[in-house]
Amino acid sequence: MDVDTPAEELASALGVDKQEVKADLESLLQYSVPLEEAKQSIRRKHGGGDSEDAQPESRSLGEITTDQNNVTVSVRVLTVGTRKIQYQGEEQTIREGRFGDETGTISYTAWQDFGFEPGDSLVIGNAGVREWEGSPELNLGSSTSVSMAEETVATDAQIGGDSQLIELSPGDRGRSIEVQIQEVETKTIDGRNGETEILSGVVADETARLPFTDWDPHPAIESGSSLRIEDVYIREYRGSPSINISEFSTVTPLSESVSVTDSAPQLSLREAVTSGGLFDVEVVASVLEVRDGSGLIERCPECGRVLQNGQCRVHGDVDGEADLRIKAILDDGTATVTAIIGSELTETIYGGDVDDAKAAAREAMDKEVVADTIREELVGGSYRIRGSLSIDEYGANLTVESFAADSEEPAAQAASVLGEIRQ
Numbered sequence: 001m002d003v004d005t006p007a008e009e010l011a012s013a014l015g016v017d018k019q020e021v022k023a024d025l026e027s028l029l030q031y032s033v034p035l036e037e038a039k040q041s042i043r044r045k046h047g048g049g050d051s052e053d054a055q056p057e058s059r060s061l062g063e064i065t066t067d068q069n070n071v072t073v074s075v076r077v078l079t080v081g082t083r084k085i086q087y088q089g090e091e092q093t094i095r096e097g098r099f100g101d102e103t104g105t106i107s108y109t110a111w112q113d114f115g116f117e118p119g120d121s122l123v124i125g126n127a128g129v130r131e132w133e134g135s136p137e138l139n140l141g142s143s144t145s146v147s148m149a150e151e152t153v154a155t156d157a158q159i160g161g162d163s164q165l166i167e168l169s170p171g172d173r174g175r176s177i178e179v180q181i182q183e184v185e186t187k188t189i190d191g192r193n194g195e196t197e198i199l200s201g202v203v204a205d206e207t208a209r210l211p212f213t214d215w216d217p218h219p220a221i222e223s224g225s226s227l228r229i230e231d232v233y234i235r236e237y238r239g240s241p242s243i244n245i246s247e248f249s250t251v252t253p254l255s256e257s258v259s260v261t262d263s264a265p266q267l268s269l270r271e272a273v274t275s276g277g278l279f280d281v282e283v284v285a286s287v288l289e290v291r292d293g294s295g296l297i298e299r300c301p302e303c304g305r306v307l308q309n310g311q312c313r314v315h316g317d318v319d320g321e322a323d324l325r326i327k328a329i330l331d332d333g334t335a336t337v338t339a340i341i342g343s344e345l346t347e348t349i350y351g352g353d354v355d356d357a358k359a360a361a362r363e364a365m366d367k368e369v370v371a372d373t374i375r376e377e378l379v380g381g382s383y384r385i386r387g388s389l390s391i392d393e394y395g396a397n398l399t400v401e402s403f404a405a406d407s408e409e410p411a412a413q414a415a416s417v418l419g420e421i422r423q
């Protein structure tokens, strides 16, 4: 966006330095503040007051487009989420979620606390309209008025954030879930205020399993616990929805344990790849090829990367640690992906551990014999594979969690179930 022109106009109207106005404007726009709101904020900073005079036209939600700058609406509050963000170098608490009326729903961000809750019917005057991921979104700021509507605003949309995991998509906010914690670990990250501990793991309900991060560790979040977690927001992590729990989330233990799914959605490889990434998916595919870098490999003791000719890409010449893994090309006739099979499952498929593999390599004076044994076992066979699919610039990778001969395939029926690792 060209900020020179508005910066120049604003600077001359306010009688202040253009460079200063331009820098302020750029930093506001960088945080996706709509231009009009950014200009108003800069006017206020220099004592210029708001430029809005007339109240904008009343609109139903279905009529709102990103061509409008400001609107007045009557809405029902569907969800309210709370989140802290960095804004102009300072932490600011915002409210965000969705509003509904008879014609549709719209997401919103409120830059101050107007005190409304899910279910409230509101008249909102002078809300800014901005574009958010291709759709209009309402911005409620200091020039917005919020009052209770005299009548209940009708909506077909669900009021409140209660959601099953399968329903969640990146961008959802102010959601509440009832889940079982399946995995959890404490991680130390380099946060804004130095080293911070966070929790990360996997939650499940009857409909799905999803990864989560708790940015402000709640003690009730421990493996196996069944919890109601209110006010979470959803981000995309490697193409799949990921649950974000914050200091504003409330975590309440449930007296009854939440029942969880033990199956994953089964998709064709093409469907899985087109989805952009899936945390938990099952596919049935043939192994076309076992790639180089499979079998007996060496990892960097510092970072775990696989060594190439004794060299770590980051740490250079290191004393490698032997490990087993498989990189296999899967094909189901619709697409291909690379399956990454870790050491435990590889041991089952190979029929031996790292020491057995080292012994075989020594005897043959060639460590490729390990990969060859795996090739004979896998290539051409059809398998039912469950794991986590991620897509990056190098292609689609399926990190395998369970791997079994496909029993519906007659040729593979004789082969025993190769292995399954699940908690």
Ligand SMILES: [Zn+2]
Pocket (backbone or CB within 6 Å): 300, 301, 302, 303, 304, 305, 312, 313, 314, 315, 316
């Ligand atoms: Zn390394």
